[in-house]
Amino acid sequence: MQSISTGLLYFFALGVAxxxxxxxxxxxLGSLVHPEMKASFLAHSYAIYTHAFASIVALVIGPFQFSASLRANRPKLHRWLGRSYLTxxxxxxxxxGLYMSQYAYGGSVARLGFALLAVLWIFTGLCAYVAIRRGRFQDHRKWMIRNYSLTFAAVMLRLYLPASMVAGIEFTIAYPIIAWLCWIPNIIFVEWRYNAATHNKAI
Ligand code: HEM
Structure with missing residues (x-):
């Protein structure tokens, strides 16, 4: 079961990246997006390219950082990958992403969803960094899991969008909802899984 979920994690993260x-x-630029999104991307091309390519780094590095064998056998590599992931x-x-959020398609609902996601993404990354600098390994691990669940919003967004099309939901309606749906269930899921795992260890 564990190896299936790890396999799926790599598959979706590397696939979307x-x-x-x-x-x-x-x-x-903007070939595959809604014409209004394309216009906004063309108007802020540096920001969208910076966002897309920098975020790809996080999406790709993330799954490797959770590998226990990499941490045990190549601790230096884990540290360098971690620094690249975070910076x-x-x-x-x-x-x-925060900058682009103010121009996002879907009005203020979508903009707020993406802006909050960006702020929490940076905040959880900062907490993970502070925890490891203070030698609090468990806290570091917990914050990194939370952080990567937010990175994974990029995957969920790209699964929900085609799903909403198949369900026949209009893009104008679906997109602002997906701006929230792509990350809130992720964070709830990891919180629930993490608490269940630590509870089981305690008993
Ligand atoms: C987790 C924090 C993230 C935030 C807050 C965020 C925010 C945004 C925003 C606001 C846009 C513009 C959407 C619009 O104009 O409607 C966007 C587009 C985009 N983002 Fe992110 N994003 C995040 C993570 C990622 C990650 C991890 C990737 C890695 C693949 C990524 C790749 C892209 C791409 C490729 C686009 C262009 C739209 C598309 O082609 O689907 N983002 N993002």
Whole structure:
């Protein structure tokens, strides 16, 4: 069961990262998005490219950082990957995401959803960093799990969007809802799983 969920984590994280790298690396900007989003991307091209490529770094590095064998056998690599994850991925990707959130498609509901996601992404990353600098390993692990559940919003968004299309929900209605739905269940899920796991260990 554990290996299936780990496999799915790698599959979706690397799949969405590869997709985004291809689309933003090789296709003209905004090729595959709604025309209004395209106009906003063209008006803020530096920010959307910075956001997409920096965030890809976080999406790709994340799953490897949870590998116990990598942490045990290559602690230096774990530290360097962690620093890249937090600085390039979360900090740069998150600040550019926060900037883009004010222009997001879907009005103030979508904008607030993305803005809060960006703030929490940076905040949980900061908490994880502070915890490890103070030698609090359990807290570091807990904050990193929370943080990556927010990174995973990128995957959930790209699963909910086609699902909403298949369900026949209009994009104008679906998008602002998905701006929240892509991250709130993730954080609830990891909180529930983490508490259940620590409770089981205690008894
Ligand atoms: C977790 C914090 C994140 C926040 C707050 C965030 C925020 C945003 C915002 C506001 C937009 C513009 C949407 C619009 O104009 O309607 C956007 C687009 C985009 N984001 Fe993020 N994002 C996050 C994570 C990620 C990650 C981890 C990736 C990695 C693949 C990513 C890749 C993209 C891409 C490729 C786009 C362009 C839209 C598309 O082609 O689907 N984002 N993001």
């Amino acid at each position: 590869g997709y985004a790298a291809f689309v933003y690396g090789f296709l003209p 390039i991925g979360v900090l740069v990707g998150g600040l550019a």
